Amino acid sequence: MARSSRKDEILQAALACISEVGVDATTIEMIRDRSGASIGSLYHHFGNKERILAALYMTGTAQYAELLEQGFAQADSAEACVKLLVTSYIDWVAANPEWARFVLHSRSRVEASEVGEQLREANQRHYGRIQQALAGYREQGLFKPMPVDCFASVIIGPTHDFARNWLAGRTRTPLADCRELFAQVAWDSVRAL
Structure with missing residues (x-):
């Protein structure tokens, strides 16, 4: 099985947060904490919460x-x-x-x-x-x-x-x-x- 990428880990963390508290209540900080990614990594891969949501949807x-x-x-x-x-x-x-x-x-x-x-x-x-x-x-x-x-x-x-x-x-x-x-x-x- 292929090792998941940092991007995949962030998306999975975002999905878990959204499932627990909803889209609007999910914050970048929650996604960061859940994924273990740094804020820099989040912004490097996605830029902002809306882009994370878009990537999650598109994936x-x-x-x-x-x-x-x-x-x-x-x-x-x-x-x-x-x-x-x-x-x-x-x-x-x-x-x-x-x-x-x-x-x-x-x-x-x-x-x-x-x-x-x-x-x-x-x-x-x-x-x-x-x-x-x-x-x-x-x-x-x-x-x-x-x-x-x-x-x-x-x-x-x-x-x-x-x-x-x-x-x-x-x-x-x-x-x-x-x-x-x-x-x-x-x-x-x-x-x-």
């Missing part, structure tokens, strides 16, 4: 994107690709609940920050990669006709909603137990009849 979403990339390399059908969008999301959220809570609740804050444009570009690349993976299947008529910008919401909407409720402790059923159900719902929602 979390990049982990999900990496799961998709690995899956797309092996997916061999329209059904497999659609189900992958759901199962990768569930797998990442179930394995990283604190990070997922942060991502779900911090998007607007990161979008409004100085790295907002970087986030928008990363999202465009991410959605572009999804569209690229699905384009051939769309051209073959394997999906119901619908606006391209609605497609992802139709696929991930029910899963996203349940994940939010699971993260908030409002469900009895574990998220991972719903993996196959939500993957099938997504496929049934978009496949051509």
Whole structure:
């Protein structure tokens, strides 16, 4: 297993602080104390709290994107690709609940920050990669006709909603137990009849 970098340690410390006291109450000093990093190291790697939050957000979403990339390399059908969008999301959220809570609740804050444009570009690349993976299947008529910008919401909407409720402790059923159900719902929602 690779040794974590100082940056990773700082991000993990920030996530732990945010999970305990919330984003607004988390301070640079708390992150410093938790990570064992010096103030100089914090400012060298990130500059300020908002950049730490942005890096935390971008790192979390990049982990999900990496799961998709690995899956797309092996997916061999329209059904497999659609189900992958759901199962990768569930797998990442179930394995990283604190990070997922942060991502779900911090998007607007990161979008409004100085790295907002970087986030928008990363999202465009991410959605572009999804569209690229699905384009051939769309051209073959394997999906119901619908606006391209609605497609992802139709696929991930029910899963996203349940994940939010699971993260908030409002469900009895574990998220991972719903993996196959939500993957099938997504496929049934978009496949051509």
